[in-house]
Amino acid sequence: MNSTVGLSSRHKFAYTWPLAWGVAFAVVAFIWIGGDLWQWAVKAPKELTWKVEALGSCTSVRLCVTGFFKFMVSNEAYIFPWTFKEFTRFVAACIEFPYQIIRSFLASGFTIPLSGGESWQSPPISWLGLTVVLTAVAYRLRDWKLALMVFLCVAYLAVFGNWESAAITLSSIAVAVPIGIVFGALIGILGYRYEKFERAITPILDLMQTVPIFAYLVPVLFLFGFGPVSAVAATVIYAMPPMVRITMLALKTVPLEIKEFGKMVGCTKRQMTWRVLIPAAAPGLMVGVNQVIMLSLNMVIIASMIGAGGLGFDVLASLRRQAIGDGLEAGIAITLIAIVLDRLTQAWASRSPAPHHETKPTLLQRHKNLMLALLILVGTTAISFVAPFFAQWPEQFEISTGQFWNDLIKWININFFDELEAVKVFLLLNVLKPVKAFLLALPWPGVLLFLALAGLQLGGIRLAILVVSCASFILITGQWTKAMITVYLCGISVVIAAMIGITIGVIASRYPVLKRSVLVFIDTLQTLPSFVYLLPVVMLFRVGDFSAMVAVVLYALPPAVRYTLYGIQQISPSLIEAAKTSGCTKRQLLTKVQFRLAWPEIMLGVNQTVMFALSMLVITALVGTRDLGQEVYIALTKADTGRGLVAGLSVAFIAIITDRLISAAAKKRKQALGL
Amino acid sequence: MDSKPDPILSCSEVWKLFGRNAQQFLKENNNVTDDMLSENGLIGAVRDASIEVDEGEIFIIMGLSGSGKSTLLRCLARLIEPTSGQVMFEGENLLNHSEKQMIQIRRHKMGMVFQHFALMPHLTVLGNVAFPLEVQGIDRSERENRALEVIELVGLQGRESYYPRELSGGQQQRVGIARSLSVEPKIWFLDEPFSALDPLIRREMQDEFLRIQSVLNKTIVFITHDFNEAVRLADRIAIMKDGAIIQIGTPEELVINPADDYVEEFTNDLSRAKVLSAKTVMSEPEPDAQVGGRVSSSAKIQDLAEELIKSELPFHVVDKNDNVIGKLTRDAVVDVLVKQP
Ligand SMILES: Nc1ncnc2c1ncn2[C@@H]1O[C@H](COP(=O)(O)OP(=O)(O)OP(=O)(O)O)[C@@H](O)[C@H]1O
Ligand SMILES: [Mg+2]
Secondary structure (H helix, E strand, O other): OHHHHHOOHHHHHHHHHHHHHHHHHHHHHHHHHOOOOOHHHHOOOOOOOOOOHHHOOOOOHHHHHHHHHHHHHOOOOEEOOEEHHHHHHHHHHHHHHHHHHHHHHHHHOOEEEOHHHOEEEOOOOOHHHHHHHHHHHHHHHOOHHHHHHHHHHHHHHHHOOOHHHHHHHHHHHHHHHHHHHHHHHHHHHHHHHOHHHHHHHHHHHHHHHHOOHHHHHHHHHHHHOOOHHHHHHHHHHHHHHHHHHHHHHHHHOOOHHHHHHHHHOOOOHHHHHHHHHHHHOHHHHHHHHHHHHHHHHHOHHHHHHHOOOHHHHHHHHHHHHOOHHHHHHHHHHHHHHHHHHHHHHHHHHOOOOOOOOOOOOOHHHHOHHHHHHHHHHHHHHHHOOOOHHHHOOOHHHOOOOHHHHHHHHHHHHHHHHHHHHHHHHHHHHHHHHHHHHHHHHOOHHHHHHHHHHHHHHHHOHHHHHHHHHHHHHHHHOOOHHHHHHHHHHHHHHHHHHHHHHHHHHHHHHHOHHHHHHHHHHHHHHHHOOHHHHHHHHHHHHOOOHHHHHHHHHHHHHHHHHHHHHHHHHOOOHHHHHHHHHOOOOHHHHHHHHHHHHHHHHHHHHHHHHHHHHHHHHHHHHHHOOOOHHHHHHHHHHHOOHHHHHHHHHHHHHHHHHHHHHHHHHHHHHHHHHOO | OOOOOOOOEEEEEEEEEEOOOHHHHHHHOOOOOHHHHHHOOOEEEEEEEEEEEOOOOEEEEEEOOOOOHHHHHHHHOOOOOOOEEEEEEOOEEHHHOOHHHHHHHHHHHEEEEOOOOOOOOOOOHHHHHHHHHHHOOOOHHHHHHHHHHHHHHOOOOOOOOOOHHHOOHHHHHHHHHHHHHOOOOOEEEEEOOOOOOOHHHHHHHHHHHHHHHHHHOOEEEEEEOOHHHHHHHOOEEEEEEOOEEEEEEOHHHHHHOOOOHHHHHHHHOOOHHHHOEHHHHOEOOOOOOOOOOEEEOOOEHHHHHHHHHHOOOOEEEEOOOOOEEEEEOHHHHHHHHHOOO
16 A cells, blocks of 8 residues: 555554454464365364384374383383383382381381281371370470461361371372472482583473373373372472472572682582582572472372372262262361471471570480470370270261261252353353354464464564474374363363452452452462362262363462452552542553553463463363363373373473463563563 | 792782683783773673782782672682683692692681671581581591680680571671681681671771781781771782772872872871871981980871870981981871871
């Protein structure tokens, strides 16, 4: 057109993107309308396969992965000087041995064979003794408030009849946590010492934190078989990455002067690491320890899918039986253990300094408390031979809320069935189904085109290449349809969660009182294991996409609220005042000032919501969705490594695509606002 | 003149440039200017610095913040590698030593005190002070005995089992001082050791420092940005600006003959009576004149002022061998006192 000639180049540029998007839409619409002519583009392609003599059975990405793992456990793969199989057996033994000992102490007691084929069964440590000791430890570390909290939490386990399961869960945690800490710290130290190593592991750590936990289970199961060893291994893999990161960070942030001091007194490299850096970085490292514990507890339920047993198994089993009460109780028990361990480690990390002593204490004096604790444990356990109360909380006094929850759900279902059903059907027909149909009908070249454009516009050519290659992986591994279902479920849930979350955030930011209770509420939501959300949802809405969506929305809500609150609060008060003095109404203030300035933070919150939604979505496969999560779940039941890993990676790639695009958008927006 | 003994520590033409390809840049360019540095994205932290530190002297490096003092000190201890130049310690070029040799030298011959103390938080006073010995592998009872000695030297006896967080700033720096002395170093580096302390404690610590030095007679490289502190403690002072050493001399020389406005700026804040000695202020000797008494040529005017002002008569200025070398009049002294800013 002639009229554009006179415009400045900046204006011309301003039309480039809308034009590009317009063309892209036109192309997609064209393919769509001429659907029959372009079969290959409209139908999701099958898995890409090839036939090469030299590669043998490796004819697709999926089969190659499976083949690789089969090869590894065959007797031909060597890790000097062992075969890989011997190596995994060795690792398994290293986990199994301490696990059995701790488990005997806590849960099952020792079986000691006697002459004449008989055996003697020792009791496990008395619940009463352990409760007393933990309470005392809490008191010693902090104050009576912490002691009371610990007491109530531990007593809950006994009174609600979760003691034995909790002891089994605790045994695998007690093995997984030290392994995670030690190896995480060692890898972190290596990363700190060798920059190249750090650069090599950083992307791996990134990926590990986006691959859904489920996907790990498949190869682990394949290597170690069903049982506690697999569970511990998977837990370690999941809980270790933050320890690595935190170790590197903590070592880097040791004050320069301390490092120089180490050099000046002539420390060797080894002395420098162990005598100077690690002690100086101890407070930072404690954060890592705490993280490992928390993440290990996050894993409890999932790990029970590959044989962890304990509380996780209880939750899963009640999910299958649809016994909401039992499931909730076990779920809460996991949360309580997490809280106790969290508070105790934090209290230990920040304990008041041991007062200096004038005289050198004797061994006994120094370990007085330890001796006392041991005495209590041994004593109560010994008494439990004769007094059953010491061995186990009497069954007739056990409290169970199972009946109450079941009745409640029944009552709701009887009285509100029509209303609930109406909501469900309405949403299904008017939102879920159409969106699903639309996404499934989108021709895949169009999706790739859109992604490429978005990448180009938001972050340039490198981002575009990254997102397109991630999407292509999904395409050539033949998972397009399932991925689209994942995107649809995730997308709808995120939109709903973001709308609710942002609204709550905005309202709460206005009223301090409300804000505090909202924060407490979302904190609680976040400590509950994700599985716990599934229980009531399934009982109210039965299995299916709708239940999955509700559970995902609940689980993904907290970050949206949190970031919105944070975003609005961090706007500088002077800006608000300026807006007020220039005569903004409350509404204008919100839409014109607060919302715009908080937008980058809110986008980051949405980003987090997406991540949460994806991780929950995989779990909802248990309630019958037909997406990538289901793929992983099926692979798990069949121990099909290739299938599981490929599907898991696909979920990770969806996460990476959204994460990178949203972060780039937030960054761009931030720059535009000059923040 | 008798020949001077070799300096124990010296450096010549030391450069330290931060940034990429610094070494390359220095090789290719001779007369480096500010513009050339910034064009290449380099920071000239130390530029062409040469100093000589004699055995047993307190050598002070001073300059404003960012003038490159710490960087120069770290080059001397080879904590950072100079971009070019050489550092001689006891007749050998430190920069040629291997990592192992450096560890040995640092273990036995160098001690350093840090501005923010750099104490290990998980060790007691005793543990901190014994740490350098522990690193050397000296066994427990021996290192603790040695540590107790230095702890007593810095006046912290009775606090051996305290943790750093239980001590005040001044006490913490005493621990830092004790720790750096526990290995009986040949050369003692102090990087603004008193800057993090408040003024009253700082004075107290300076006195303490002088007392310790009077006992130990170490060779000292001391950094400060406080000219008053420098004048109180120094045998000689090197003044740095933008990475370069502008002038080296005794406090008195700097006051009498500042090399440029920058140095003069420092000396302006100073009570001249504290710095100037009788030798500088005296006039031609009059051996036969009637005098009120004799003063040493190295005595500071501040210390003589009271006596001289009371007296009607001038004083003889005598050298070490009691030869009269000059005359000090009341007017001259009053002049010094009045000219104070
Ligand atoms: N590792 C580094 N990388 C880049 N520049 C540095 C580095 N260390 C120091 N510099 C720069 O070198 C210059 C001299 O720094 P230096 O720390 O030696 O100053 P200083 O005289 O000790 O100052 P202060 O009194 O604040 O301690 C400064 O401009 C500083 O920014
Ligand atoms: Mg400095």
